[in-house]
Amino acid sequence: MAWDIDTGEESDVRTLRNALPSRLRERLLITLSGKKGWHLWLFLDEPIVVEDAVQFARLVVERAGVQCEIFPSSRGSRCIKWPGQLHPETGETETFVDPRWLRDTGRLDTVAILELLYHGKYRAPKDEILAAIRNWGSKRSDARTPEPKSIHIWRPRTITDVLLGDEAVVYHLMREAGREYRGLGKPFRCILPEHEERNPSAAWWRDGRGRLIYHDFHHGIEGYRLFSLLEVHHALRTGEVQKLSPREEARELGLLLMTFAILQDRVRAVLERNTATLHSLLKPDTNDTTEPYIRFSCIASVWRFLKRKFEERVQKGFVTIPASSGFVAQECSLSRIDANRTLNLLAVLGFVAKVGTVERERSRGATWILCEASPVEARRRWEALGKPSISKVSNQLVAEKLGEEVAATVWRGANELKMQEANLCEVERK
Secondary structure (H helix, E strand, O other): OEEEEOOOOHHHHHHHHHOOOHHHHOOOEEEEOOOOOEEEEOOEOOOOOHHHHHHHHHHHHHHHOOOOEEEOOOOOOOOOOOOOOEOOOOOOEOEEEEOOEOOOOOOOOHHHHHHHHHOOOOOEOHHHHHHHHHHOOOOOOHHHOOOHHHHOOOOOEEHHHHHOOOHHHHHHHHHHOOOOOOOOOOOEOOOOOOOOOOOOOEEEEEOOOOOEEEEEEEEOOOEEEEEEHHHHHHHHHHOOOOOOOHHHHHHHHHHHHHHOHHHHHHHHHHHHHHHHHHHHHHOOOOOOOOOHHHHHHHHHHHHHHHHHHHHHHHOOOOOEEEOOHHHHHHHHOOOHHHHHHHHHHHHHOOOEEEEEEEEOOOOEEEEEEEEEOOHHHHHHHHHHOOOOOHHHOOHHHHHHHHOHHHHHHHHOOOOHHHHHHHHHHHHHHO
């Protein structure tokens, strides 16, 4: 969403910025429009409905008391000019500016900021906007503005997010390259092969999923470039600086797992924490007369099997396991239906996630990736579902109690998480 201030007064920009909640103020980006005005931007971490965006933008204007336009202003609102585009009257480029120097277009790199936005940096938390609407006395009824529990869709953090967000890997790479790691956002001399500048020309950042990315801004002709942690590892290992395909990144992750033992320790630590979380969920309720072993033994059995398989696979450089419901049923002495329901329940609770399928001679089974379960979210979902017996676990139950989007991530074939992670099982199919 954006605010368009055309008064030419820098004080109006600062007044509107100060009208935002403090956490959103830190995420606000400002562009000089190319004429006399400014655009103030909030790029959200998750989508919100148009009506909420319009309401929040108007509330900010009311609090600030400045003259400006808002975008969107309605469901059919026209678009605002994007940063980096030319102003139709002056031909000047819309560029990002520092809040302290609102007319200085030379301090910030607009293209670099757009690229970092693409990777999730500078994103404003959606829940802060919805909370502000409630706190500022929204004109809507409470029913039109749901509580955070119902609007926030928690997404599991996969083991690849955990591993590729571990700064210990950066310390390792920097040490191998003869550099000192000073922290995120701190510039240093580029460590990529064939780059021999004497001045700081690179920095590490995090993308929207918490993964570490390498910002190489050394080259005067090519400009800045962004590389994944795995692409930097590949460059240091082979001497070749290049972008990698998903399959090549999967191979690189396998090599990193095999050569950097601490990452295998990270996987085992996640498995142990997940086990403790699951045990806490399955502890018998003192008011429940049903024998917990009978109700939940299949859940514990399937998790023990998955845990053992993940431990075996990570030693070979893989973070996924192929496991059809039939195979799990055979290994855990369950019916195929109960095995399938248990796998889906563990995915709903955030312990694992489906990322693709593996073809075998006579069958086709799902491929699973380990996730870092959230004890709080797992319990919330478990209790919202009513601590169901396996026979009651279904798409319909999850959709009713937790929402269609949660159910879709487990039961539908095409979803965002699968697209992001499916490459991790590509190497195994060859």
